[in-house]
Amino acid sequence: MSVIDKSEKKVLMISGVVIGLFIFSILYAKDKYQSDVPECIPFDKAYTEPRINQIDEKTFQVFSVASMWQFEPSEIYIPVGSEVDFYLSSKDVVHGFNITEKNVNMMAVYGNINKTTVRFDEPGVYKITCHEYCGVGHENMQAEVIVHQPQTK
Amino acid sequence: MQVSRSLKKVIFWLLGIPVTLLILGIYHGLMQTIYRAGFLNDSSFLKIEYFQGLTLHGVINAIVLTTFFAVAFGHACMTFFLKREPNKKAMWISFWLMVIGTGLAAWAMLAGKASVLYTFYPPLKGHPFFYLGTALIIVGSWIPLFDWARMYREWRRENPTTKIPLAVLGTLVNFIIWFVCTLAVAYEVLVLLLPWSMGMADINVTLARTLFWFFGHALVYFWLLPAYIMFYVMLPKLAGGKLYSDLAGRIALFLFLLFSIPVGVHHQFSDPSIGQNIKFFQGLLTYGVTIPSFITAFTIAASLEYAGVKRGSKGLFGWMKKLPYLDTNNFMFAYLIAGLILFIFGGLTGIVNASYSLNNVIHNTSWLPGHFHMTVAGPVFLAIIGMSTYLYAKMSGKKIFLPKVNVIIPYLWMIGVLIFSTGLMWGGLIGEPRRTNLGMTYLNPKHELFTPEWVPTTMLALLGGIIMFIAAMLFIVVFFGTIFRKSKLEAVLELPYSEAYHDEKRIPLFDRFKPWLVTMAIIIVIAYTPALYDAVTNPGPKAPRFTPANPVPDLLKIKK
Numbered sequence: 270m271s272v273i274d275k276s277e278k279k280v281l282m283i284s285g286v287v288i289g290l291f292i293f294s295i296l297y298a299k300d301k302y303q304s305d306v307p308e309c310i311p312f313d314k315a316y317t318e319p320r321i322n323q324i325d326e327k328t329f330q331v332f333s334v335a336s337m338w339q340f341e342p343s344e345i346y347i348p349v350g351s352e353v354d355f356y357l358s359s360k361d362v363v364h365g366f367n368i369t370e371k372n373v374n375m376m377a378v379y380g381n382i383n384k385t386t387v388r389f390d391e392p393g394v395y396k397i398t399c400h401e402y403c404g405v406g407h408e409n410m411q412a413e414v415i416v417h418q419p420q421t422k
Numbered sequence: 423m424q425v426s427r428s429l430k431k432v433i434f435w436l437l438g439i440p441v442t443l444l445i446l447g448i449y450h451g452l453m454q455t456i457y458r459a460g461f462l463n464d465s466s467f468l469k470i471e472y473f474q475g476l477t478l479h480g481v482i483n484a485i486v487l488t489t490f491f492a493v494a495f496g497h498a499c500m501t502f503f504l505k506r507e508p509n510k511k512a513m514w515i516s517f518w519l520m521v522i523g524t525g526l527a528a529w530a531m532l533a534g535k536a537s538v539l540y541t542f543y544p545p546l547k548g549h550p551f552f553y554l555g556t557a558l559i560i561v562g563s564w565i566p567l568f569d570w571a572r573m574y575r576e577w578r579r580e581n582p583t584t585k586i587p588l589a590v591l592g593t594l595v596n597f598i599i600w601f602v603c604t605l606a607v608a609y610e611v612l613v614l615l616l617p618w619s620m621g622m623a624d625i626n627v628t629l630a631r632t633l634f635w636f637f638g639h640a641l642v643y644f645w646l647l648p649a650y651i652m653f654y655v656m657l658p659k660l661a662g663g664k665l666y667s668d669l670a671g672r673i674a675l676f677l678f679l680l681f682s683i684p685v686g687v688h689h690q691f692s693d694p695s696i697g698q699n700i701k702f703f704q705g706l707l708t709y710g711v712t713i714p715s716f717i718t719a720f721t722i723a724a725s726l727e728y729a730g731v732k733r734g735s736k737g738l739f740g741w742m743k744k745l746p747y748l749d750t751n752n753f754m755f756a757y758l759i760a761g762l763i764l765f766i767f768g769g770l771t772g773i774v775n776a777s778y779s780l781n782n783v784i785h786n787t788s789w790l791p792g793h794f795h796m797t798v799a800g801p802v803f804l805a806i807i808g809m810s811t812y813l814y815a816k817m818s819g820k821k822i823f824l825p826k827v828n829v830i831i832p833y834l835w836m837i838g839v840l841i842f843s844t845g846l847m848w849g850g851l852i853g854e855p856r857r858t859n860l861g862m863t864y865l866n867p868k869h870e871l872f873t874p875e876w877v878p879t880t881m882l883a884l885l886g887g888i889i890m891f892i893a894a895m896l897f898i899v900v901f902f903g904t905i906f907r908k909s910k911l912e913a914v915l916e917l918p919y920s921e922a923y924h925d926e927k928r929i930p931l932f933d934r935f936k937p938w939l940v941t942m943a944i945i946i947v948i949a950y951t952p953a954l955y956d957a958v959t960n961p962g963p964k965a966p967r968f969t970p971a972n973p974v975p976d977l978l979k980i981k982k
């Protein structure tokens with residue numbers, strides 16, 4: 270009797286194909302939707318000062334600083350179609366930074382800078398929710414990105 | 423077989439202590455669903471604060487219960503399948519270290535001095551006893567491995583050409599994984615966290631997180647492998663059939679040895695300071711662990727089909743109807759099959775989590791607890807509680823208390839978890855955060871942050887949570903009810919084990935540890951050197967200590 274039988278061979282092959290398909294989908298999505306995990310950048314103190322930088326009409330840098338128990342800046346106004354680079358840091362414990370509708374999902378860590386890029390193509394109010402336990406005020410820790418039509422600003 | 427009183431005693435206490443603590447652990451599970459559904463809008467209930475409860479829930483259910491059980495079950499498997507007993511002294515030293523560790527950590531948590539959750543991420547600081555206690559539990563659980571290795575070598579000398587029994591292989595593989603991965607967390611706790619928590623040094627948070635997850639993913643396989651041993655070695659027999667392939671089990675176990683550890687960075691996809699390539703590479707390796715799971719899914723299904731056919735089933739799926747689902751004398755079958763059904767969903771959702779940028783959708787949302795209550799609180803928990811009752815009853819010669827109730831507990835639990843996890847996962851997909859006392863704000867209609875979208879999702883989780891709670895309490899009644907009965911039967915250590923349908927010839931490669939251990943070491947070094955390098959070089963200043971109620975760091979002792 271051979272070591273593995275016919276159905277086992279088949280199952281191994283199917284498993285291989287399925288895994289291949291998954292990996293292909295990840296790479297495809299990464300390319301097509303520019304979906305990626307946060308970027309890795311070394312610590313830089315200049316990034317830990319909360320502020321919004323407008324680079325040009327539709328490009329922004331947001332330096333978001335999480336602390337017990339708020340995000341600064343807490344309201345971020347940008348026009349529809351803007352591309353935003355978020356630089357995230359923490360003044361104290363670990364915090365989360367989640368914008369569900371845009372699949373932005375980062376951890377804010379003391380002594381570290383997290384970074385991701387998103388485009389906001391639809392007007393609306395996007396909540397930024399802290400989703401890592403950060404002490405007694407954790408449940409209050411929300412901020413907003415307000416995406417408006419350019420003329421209403 | 424007959425075993426010594428001492429071994430019996432160790433095993434009984436190792437089973438009984440965590441089941442007792444489980445009352446507290448499960449209580450907090452239910453409470454969390456009540457707060458989260460908005461029925462409690464407070465930070466605490468009966469003097470226990472939400473995150474104090476969540477820490478107790480995570481530590482008791484996922485660390486204490488699982489570790490104590492793994493050691494007890496390891497003693498049972500090694501003794502039964504190698505027909506010799508562990509060294510008494512080593513057994514008791516290990517036991518006391520684990521008990522003292524549990525005591526220290528429990529004190530810190532109950533005193534409210536360590537509400538840092540079971541992942542204890544710095545720079546949120548817990549009491550030093552919490553870290554010390556955790557370290558003692560881990561060190562205590564290392565000791566049996568070295569003694570079991572001795573037992574194995576003795577057995578090997580007497581049986582040079584017999585295949586190592588599958589359950590023994592599983593136990594050793596599991597504890598080797600455990601030993602290697604806990605080296606990292608022991609380093610984190612003893613070298614980074616303890617001095618830091620006492621104010622003697624600041625801490626590199628990313629390095630601590632990276633060391634934690636070196637341990638953290640392997641931890642989930644440490645939870646799972648005792649259940650896998652039961653699926654391969656016992657389930658086919660309990661179903662009335664044979665294990666479809668013995669070799670498949672061996673291959674799966676060795677693949678776990680290779681791939682359990684070098685994938686931990688997949689828990690840090692959202693973390694800063696770790697390169698995208700490293701994240702992607704470990705994401706790929708994570709798919710390596712899906713292979714033994716696919717192999718297992720097939721082998722177990724084929725074994726069950728064989729059992730069904732032997733019981734006279736017809737047609738393609740007829741075997742499913744013929745299995746002994748409600749046989750009170752064979753209740754382990756019920757516990758294992760209910761766990762396996764949950765694991766189908768647990769495994770599939772796990773693949774989602776591992777899929778690199780897809781992780782952005784669900785990371786740290788309530789999807790995650792939705793997922794892992796179908797793994798650790800699914801097959802793992804059911805295998806643990808079922809086997810605890812089984813081992814205790816056999817080894818004490820007692821009859822099960824309320825056998826009819828006992829056999830429906832796993833199905834009740836399964837239904838509860840399916841409802842509960844549906845609620846949590848649905849919520850996660852629409853942004854409901856985990857580790858959040860939602861009742862304070864987001865699920866409090868009187869609060870400005872009230873989020874009505876999460877009403878149905880948290881209500882479903884509550885409904886499932888109530889059913890789970892009832893099932894777990896019934897288990898507590900059955901377990902202690904059995905303990906309080908009189909011994910009527912012969913007290914023996916006896917485990918069911920299956921013959922193999924394909925009992926392949928001994929292949930030396932799958933009957934030795936060395937080549938696998940070497941490969942394991944190489945893969946770990948390749949996967950983790952760059953991650954640790956990033957974690958050391960990219961971060962800036964180290965962090966001082968913070969406590970949950972105070973944004974100002976605790977700089978009391980030494981600064982720099």
Ligand code: HEM
Binds near residue numbers: 458886
């Ligand atoms: C009645 C049964 C149970 C209920 C209702 C329940 C409920 C919950 C809920 C709602 C959470 C999420 C809380 C939050 O993130 O804010 C949670 C977390 C958790 N549960 Fe359970 N659970 C139960 C049983 C179990 C069991 C049996 C295990 C393991 C064997 C377990 C392991 C965990 C772990 C590890 C966490 C994560 C803790 C953390 O995020 O720090 N649970 N549980």
Ligand SMILES: [Cu+2]
Binds near residue numbers: 400404406408
């Ligand atoms: Cu928070």
Ligand SMILES: [Cu+2]
Binds near residue numbers: 639685686688
């Ligand atoms: Cu993992």
